[in-house]
Amino acid sequence: MHLANMHLSTIDIAVVCCYFLFIFVLAQLVSREKKGHQKNASDYFLASRALPWWAIGTSLIAANISAEQLIGMSGSGYAIGLAIASYEWMAALTLLIVGVFFLPVFLKNEIYTMPEFLARRYGPNIQFVMAILWLLMYVFVNLTSILWLGSTAFSTVTGISQETSLIILAVFCGAYALYGGLKAIALTDVVQVTMLVLGGIVILFIALTHLSGDVSVLGAFHGFQMLLHKVPDNHFHMILHPDNPFYKDLPGLSVILGGMWVANLSYWGFNQYIIQRGLAAKSIHEAQKGIVLAAFLKLLIPLLVVVPGIAAVLIAPGIKNDQAYPTLMTLLPPGLLGIVFAALTAAIIASLGSKVNSIATIFTMDVFKTFNKKTSEKGLVITGRITAITALIIAVLVAKPLIGGFDQAFQFIQDFSGFFTPGICVIFLLGMFWKRATEAGALVAAVGSVAISGVCYLGAAIANIAAIQAHPGVAAALTYASKVPFMNRMGYTFLACLVLAIIASLLQKPKPQNVTVDVTNVDYSTTMSFKIAAGAIIAILIALYATWW
Numbered sequence: 001m002h003l004a005n006m007h008l009s010t011i012d013i014a015v016v017c018c019y020f021l022f023i024f025v026l027a028q029l030v031s032r033e034k035k036g037h038q039k040n041a042s043d044y045f046l047a048s049r050a051l052p053w054w055a056i057g058t059s060l061i062a063a064n065i066s067a068e069q070l071i072g073m074s075g076s077g078y079a080i081g082l083a084i085a086s087y088e089w090m091a092a093l094t095l096l097i098v099g100v101f102f103l104p105v106f107l108k109n110e111i112y113t114m115p116e117f118l119a120r121r122y123g124p125n126i127q128f129v130m131a132i133l134w135l136l137m138y139v140f141v142n143l144t145s146i147l148w149l150g151s152t153a154f155s156t157v158t159g160i161s162q163e164t165s166l167i168i169l170a171v172f173c174g175a176y177a178l179y180g181g182l183k184a185i186a187l188t189d190v191v192q193v194t195m196l197v198l199g200g201i202v203i204l205f206i207a208l209t210h211l212s213g214d215v216s217v218l219g220a221f222h223g224f225q226m227l228l229h230k231v232p233d234n235h236f237h238m239i240l241h242p243d244n245p246f247y248k249d250l251p252g253l254s255v256i257l258g259g260m261w262v263a264n265l266s267y268w269g270f271n272q273y274i275i276q277r278g279l280a281a282k283s284i285h286e287a288q289k290g291i292v293l294a295a296f297l298k299l300l301i302p303l304l305v306v307v308p309g310i311a312a313v314l315i316a317p318g319i320k321n322d323q324a325y326p327t328l329m330t331l332l333p334p335g336l337l338g339i340v341f342a343a344l345t346a347a348i349i350a351s352l353g354s355k356v357n358s359i360a361t362i363f364t365m366d367v368f369k370t371f372n373k374k375t376s377e378k379g380l381v382i383t384g385r386i387t388a389i390t391a392l393i394i395a396v397l398v399a400k401p402l403i404g405g406f407d408q409a410f411q412f413i414q415d416f417s418g419f420f421t422p423g424i425c426v427i428f429l430l431g432m433f434w435k436r437a438t439e440a441g442a443l444v445a446a447v448g449s450v451a452i453s454g455v456c457y458l459g460a461a462i463a464n465i466a467a468i469q470a471h472p473g474v475a476a477a478l479t480y481a482s483k484v485p486f487m488n489r490m491g492y493t494f495l496a497c498l499v500l501a502i503i504a505s506l507l508q509k510p511k512p513q514n515v516t517v518d519v520t521n522v523d524y525s526t527t528m529s530f531k532i533a534a535g536a537i538i539a540i541l542i543a544l545y546a547t548w549w
Helices: 010-030 041-049 053-064 067-079 082-108 114-121 124-158 162-177 182-212 217-230 260-270 272-279 284-315 321-331 336-371 377-403 409-417 421-433 439-457 459-463 472-482 486-507 528-548
Strands: none
Touching: 010 162, 010 182, 010 336, 041 182, 041 272, 041 336, 041 377, 053 182, 053 272, 053 284, 053 336, 067 082, 067 124, 067 284, 067 321, 067 336, 082 260, 082 272, 082 284, 082 421, 082 528, 114 124, 114 272, 114 336, 114 421, 124 162, 124 272, 124 321, 124 336, 124 377, 124 409, 124 421, 124 439, 162 182, 162 336, 162 377, 182 217, 182 272, 182 284, 182 321, 182 336, 217 284, 260 272, 260 409, 260 421, 260 486, 272 284, 272 336, 284 321, 284 528, 321 336, 336 377, 421 439, 421 486, 439 472, 439 486
């Protein structure tokens, strides 16, 4: 059935307006500088390198959980089931690896951006190439996706056209994030994540009690039991079998042993708008405490996002996948609808703010500053703000043409990000853990990742070209490559790029005098509290996969 569009009541509108006003005022307050101090690049892009652990942990989640998860992942839960939760649960384990092995290297060397690390480790060419690739991906894949999926929910709830919703979200993001930079974003993210969790609990409770007809905690438990018995059985399998219609999206054991590691390491370890919170930490141990907090929150997210999407299978069968979460919101009474809508908006705005700040950071520090070395600190901050505004305008203009035609936008994001992630992983892993890696090897990995992924993705189309048809074996190989699940494609591409990068590095004479980043004298030790927390997270993961295998 299809549920009618909801309408915000007066109390809902009041709740949402209070949220908007509170976040805006809070962002301005935390952005204030001491009298006589003018905001410099470190203040704007890295929060003066003084973020506490609680801000790091919550900001990591706020940056990550947006419309992509609340709308896109819930939609994938509706279509695929609990298996999509592997993106969240395996991310918790990935975060621990990032905290132990990657952040110590970056913090020891006081890195501003990921391209800067590449420049200091390899040389300026790879810095520029990767900065451009990241900017293109951030603007045309990630930022547009957040805006489009966010405007989908905004439009569904308010009745405002999606085009107008796009503009409203972009304008508020600019007003909220442009002045204060990362400090304003990270410190207000504590409120954003609180709203996100609260809203997720409300929508989960309402969905489950709607199924059972009993508005109580016991009723929610009975509603979950109904899900286990009434939805299609494959909706509660973490590991999909080849006969599952969504096997190509989540190909079996690849989610825990294969290509998902490539995606997760790239996203959580080498992705500017995620790792930037860690780079802004007071110390490595403060960063690691924030990592643990984020990992525990990642274990919780599927309960608040994926399970409601599965519940929508029974509540509203036949709807478009990405309408699952907005449709569940129609069940909410006045007041609660305002809270959940404010939570949804909080997730969208927080992620938008993080993304545009990282776009501004990379463009300013890795592109603009490269050609304008004498620019003042004030000039860098102004450039960052102009870049952020430009990125938002571009994303608003291209969101519908790029994202509007996809039924599962979350899978679109993963698929096209996969063009870059194998090469990114190879470049950073070799750069941090193999002294012999050279700039030639890094460039080969970067270009090879996009080229190999592109050929595989377009294999069937290329195979139909007349010149290719003349070689049946080549045509058959290209056709086969196009049918490989994208997660497996990332794994195979990673291995191919790794081999190519090693060969290219061995063929090029190393130039150690150009290396200005220290990757040898790094302290990888962790506190006992970190070890205990990490052990608890791993134990929970084992229990989850053992239960839902």
